[in-house]
Amino acid sequence: MTINCKGQLIDLSMPKVMGILNVTPDSFYDGGRFVSEKNVLLQVEKMLQDGANFIDIGGQSSKPNAEIVLVDEELNRVISTVDLILKNFPETILSIDTFNSKVAQMAIENGAAIINDISAGNLDDEMFETIAKLQVPYIMMHMRGTPQTMSKMTNYDDLVKDVLFYFSKKVAKARSFGINDLIIDPGFGFAKTLEQNFELLNKLKLFQMLELPVLVGISRKSMIYKTLENTPENALNGTSVLNTISLTKGANILRVHDVKEAVECVKLYNQLQK
Known part of the structure; x- marks a missing residue:
């Protein structure tokens, strides 16, 4: 189970960690923290030293x-951040969190390696064609609607069955375009209630039937802090607990704000598997 990142084969049968770098003023947890070059470089250096395999840059x-x-x-x-990171840490494998094909193309042309699309092509008709042309790993997430409408689109006949069917269609479409390296993200927190998020996590092993790597992004999300009745700032311990559960249920990539703790989860899980 490998993906090709700029000629480097990454084996995802051993779980990997993706560090989140939001260069936005309004992200739910770290908005506004990483808008200066100094803070970006300090954060990237910390995540790399802590063991991040990938850095995921989000521009909105x-x-x-x-x-x-x-x-x-x-x-x-996005592009200024890609250039800054690769100038200072040239070996970094960068993922770009975008649903815009233009952003995807320019980021890859400037040295990024992976595209992470929350809409799986639904918000840009040219995305699949762009990914096929670029031949880079493509993370497809499950979401209904848009970030502005998704909270009202949580009615499912059968949540897990519906999400699996969504991915079966998306994978078939991606393959028809000639896209090779696919990763799926069930989309925790996107068009799903708190209870539905836990149902999805509980049945995460079922996604192995797609025979593709699975990315889990639950870091400091509301399914954690609302259940624990605290805040995103106090949700690290809960994040580590659910990341560990995700690993036991087949997660191949953990997308997180806190790399050190996630890497520790992976190390302990790997030791248990021995």
Whole structure:
């Protein structure tokens, strides 16, 4: 179970950690923290030292009811960050969190390696064609609607069955375009209630039937802090607990704000598997 990142084969049969770098003013947890070059470099250095395998750059927030960012503004945020990181840490494998094909193309042309699309092509008709042309790993997430409408779109006939069917269609479409390296993300917190998020996590092993790597992104999300009746700032312990459960249920990549703790989860899980 490998993906090709700029000629480097990454084996995802051993779980990996993706560090989150939001270069936005309004992300739900770290909005505004990493808008200066100094803070970006300090954070990237810390995540790499802590053991991050990938850094995921986001140029616009996807939290519920997030403000829509114009493509030119997203490009400005993302491309300058890609250039800055690769100038200072040239071996870094960068993922780009975007649903805009123009941002995807320019980021890859500037040295990024992976595209992480919360809409799996639903918000840009040219995304699949762009990924096929670029031949880079493509993370497809499950979401209904948009970040502005998703909270009202949580009615499912059968949650897990519906999400699996969604991915079966998306995978078939991606393959028809000639896209090789696919990763699926069940989309915790996107068009799902708190209870539905836990149902999805409880049945995560069923996604192995797709025979593709699974990314889990639950870091400091509301399914954790609302259940524990605290805040995103106090949700690290809960994040580590659910990340560990995700690993036992087949997660291949943990997408997190806190790399050190996630890497520790992976190390302990790997030791248990021995």
